[in-house]
Amino acid sequence: MMMSHPTTRREFMRAAGLGAAALTAASAPVHAVAKNPLPRWRGFNLTYLTSTQHQREGPIEIPEDDFRMIRDLGFDWVRIPMNYWYWVDSDWRKTGVMNGKDVLKIKESALGDVDRIVELGRKYTLHVNLCFHRGPGYCTADTHPGVDKLEPFDLWRDKDGEDAFVFHWDLFARRYKGVSPAELSFNLLNEPANARQSHRTAAEQLVVDLENEALERPPATMTREDHRRVMARTTDKIRESNPDRLVIIDGLDVACSIVEEMIPTGVAQSVHTYLPLEISHYHAAWVDAKSDFPAPQWPAKRRDGRGIVGRDTLEELFAPWGWLVSQGIGVHAGEAGGYIKTPHDVYLQWMTDILDILKGYNIGIALWNFRGAFGVLDSGREDVAYEDWHGHKLDRKLLTLLQYH
Numbered sequence: 198m199m200m201s202h203p204t205t206r207r208e209f210m211r212a213a214g215l216g217a218a219a220l221t222a223a224s225a226p227v228h229a230v231a232k233n234p235l236p237r238w239r240g241f242n243l244t245y246l247t248s249t250q251h252q253r254e255g256p257i258e259i260p261e262d263d264f265r266m267i268r269d270l271g272f273d274w275v276r277i278p279m280n281y282w283y284w285v286d287s288d289w290r291k292t293g294v295m296n297g298k299d300v301l302k303i304k305e306s307a308l309g310d311v312d313r314i315v316e317l318g319r320k321y322t323l324h325v326n327l328c329f330h331r332g333p334g335y336c337t338a339d340t341h342p343g344v345d346k347l348e349p350f351d352l353w354r355d356k357d358g359e360d361a362f363v364f365h366w367d368l369f370a371r372r373y374k375g376v377s378p379a380e381l382s383f384n385l386l387n388e389p390a391n392a393r394q395s396h397r398t399a400a401e402q403l404v405v406d407l408e409n410e411a412l413e414r415p416p417a418t419m420t421r422e423d424h425r426r427v428m429a430r431t432t433d434k435i436r437e438s439n440p441d442r443l444v445i446i447d448g449l450d451v452a453c454s455i456v457e458e459m460i461p462t463g464v465a466q467s468v469h470t471y472l473p474l475e476i477s478h479y480h481a482a483w484v485d486a487k488s489d490f491p492a493p494q495w496p497a498k499r500r501d502g503r504g505i506v507g508r509d510t511l512e513e514l515f516a517p518w519g520w521l522v523s524q525g526i527g528v529h530a531g532e533a534g535g536y537i538k539t540p541h542d543v544y545l546q547w548m549t550d551i552l553d554i555l556k557g558y559n560i561g562i563a564l565w566n567f568r569g570a571f572g573v574l575d576s577g578r579e580d581v582a583y584e585d586w587h588g589h590k591l592d593r594k595l596l597t598l599l600q601y602h
Contacts, residue, residue, distance in 0.1 A: 233559040235443075235465055235527035238324055239599065240267060240274030241567035242532060246310060247278045247330050257283075257310050263567055264321040266574075266587065271600055275323050276531055276563050277314055278330035278387055281365055284308050297349030300333050300361045303368065315373060319380050326445065326531070327369060328384035334358030337388035337451060338483070352386075352427060353419035359427055362386075363434050370435040370442065382443035384467060384531060385431055388451045392421045400517050403510070404453040404472065410500040411474035412484055424449065425458040432464055445529065448518075452532065455517045465527030468518050470551050470562065473497055473506050480538035493539045495546045508550045519558040530555055530562040534571035537578045545598060552602035564599070573599070 245257050267275065282289050284307040287299035311327070318325035330336065334352025339345075350358025366385065373381055391405055432444050445465040448454050452469035459466070471477040476493045478484035491500065496507030518528050533551065535544040555562055565571035573596045574589045583590035 233522045233528060234525060235529055236273075236324075236561065237556075237559050238274035238529060238561040238563075240272040240276070240323065240561075240563050241572065242276045242278055242563055242565050243314070244278055244566055244569075245314070246283055247280055259310060259313050259317070261317055264317045264323055266589075267567060268321040268323060270573075270596065273323055274326065274561065274563055275314075275318060276326040276328055276384065277311075278328050279311070280331040280336075281329060281333060282331065283310070294347050295349055297357065300349070301364055308372070311369075315376060315381060319376070324380060324382065326382045326384050328387055328531070329362075329365070330387045332386050333361035333365060335386060335389070337390065340390045351418055353423040359430070362427060363431050366431050367434045367438070370437075370439045374438050374442075378439075378441045378443050382445055382465075383435060384445040384447065385428055386447060388447055388469065389424055389449055390419065391417050391450050392419050392424060393417050394421055398517075400513060401450060401454045404450045404514065406501070407472045407499075407506070408451065408453075408474065411478070411490065421449070421456075421458060424456070428456075428459055428464070429462055432462055443527075445527075445531070447531065453514070455521050460521075460524060460526060463526070465529065466518075466521060467529050467531035468515070468560075469532040470530050470555070471532070472511075472514060475500065476539055476543065476547050477535045479536060481536040493543045495543050495550075508554075511550055511554055515554050515558070518560065522558050522560070528558065528560050530560055532565050533562050534564040534566075537570045537576050541578060541580045541594070545594060548595075548598060549602070552598065556602055562599075 243263060245259050264275070281300075282295055284304055285295065285299055286302040286304040287296050289295050315325050315327075317323075331338075331348075332352065334348050334350035334355060335358075336348065339347060348358070350361070352358045352362055366383065369383065391408075397405065428446050435442055435444060443465060445467050446456060446459060447467045447469070449456055452467060453472065455466060455468075474484055475490045476495065476497060479490050479493050480488055491498070496505045499506055522528050533548075535547070552562065564573070568574040568589070570576055573592050574586070576590075576592055578592065581592050581594070584593045585591070
């Protein structure tokens with residue numbers, strides 16, 4: 198039975214104990230407060246369909262070995278961040294932007310790549326989570342300072358963009374209505390940006406402060422009500438053809454703050470565990486654009502001089518997500534990890550605390566990638582003693598940490 202939920206932000210903060218006084222003190226040790234309605238899925242993002250840089254026509258390489266290796270290493274989850282441009286019949290490969298008149302034109306052949314991923318997940322008993330990394334009218338990458346706007350709409354303010362967003366998710370809902378919810382779920386949109394709002398809880402403000410110390414984003418165009426409207430409408434449309442399909446939404450503040458407005462819908466929510474960015478994205482060009490992040494250490498010094506970011510800070514940041522679990526809402530950490538330039542020992546210390554805290558709430562986690570700069574295979578780190586494993590370079594210490602936490 199679904200538990201009753203507070204319906205306003207004031208009621209939510211009172212019920213959750215997330216007022217400023219409650220969250221300025223260090224958190225108590227973490228223990229499981231309730232059974233997470235979601236399995237404690239653990240795994241990786243597979244980023245074959247993420248980038249707009251694939252200019253060529255035709256199928257994308259999707260190695261079956263990735264799915265087999267992930268299963269053989271003991272994991273059970275793959276998240277698939279997707280760019281909706283791939284299956285739109287448009288000239289974006291020539292122009293570099295999407296034409297608003299084309300967004301409802303579907304190239305059926307391009308959907309074959311998604312079909313193959315879903316089938317490989319089923320073959321190797323990996324839960325597949327499809328996510329719009331770029332959806333009609335929004336991509337988190339477009340909110341970085343100095344990045345050109347590539348979308349023809351603003352998802353939150355333009356009805357055409359909202360209609361297109363719902364249309365594309367309805368397309369997938371109908372396409373995969375015969376696939377079991379145990380095998381496939383939908384993550385509606387990657388990392389909605391900071392919403393315009395008049396006040397924040399202490400935890401929400403800390404999230405924004407830590408982000409802004411590292412990366413100043415442009416003013417938000419979205420309100421919390423805009424976000425609720427689009428996510429709720431899309432969920433309702435999916436449920437018309439897939440009443441049992443698991444729907445997940447990323448948290449606000451770039452997947453760091455819970456979305457209390459969506460609690461009554463029962464959708465699950467996803468947190469991304471990248472704070473502080475000075476550790477997770479040290480010298481990553483798309484975040485640390487000026488290469489001026491301080492040398493990572495854990496615990497880390499706040500760049501604004503207001504203390505230390507350590508395990509107590511992480512417990513404070515994740516406490517609302519634990520409360521969400523206690524309310525009967527499923528929670529998963531859909532993205533995690535650190536870029537290859539962060540010293541390996543610092544990275545492992547920081548990740549140990551993250552994994553330990555999330556495990557206390559029975560929350561599963563997925564690294565940003567499997568093979569590559571955030572992954573356990575072929576990362577290219579210069580300070581790791583790699584192990585040769587089936588023709589790949591395996592980061593055994595990171596793998597062991599993930600397997601046994």
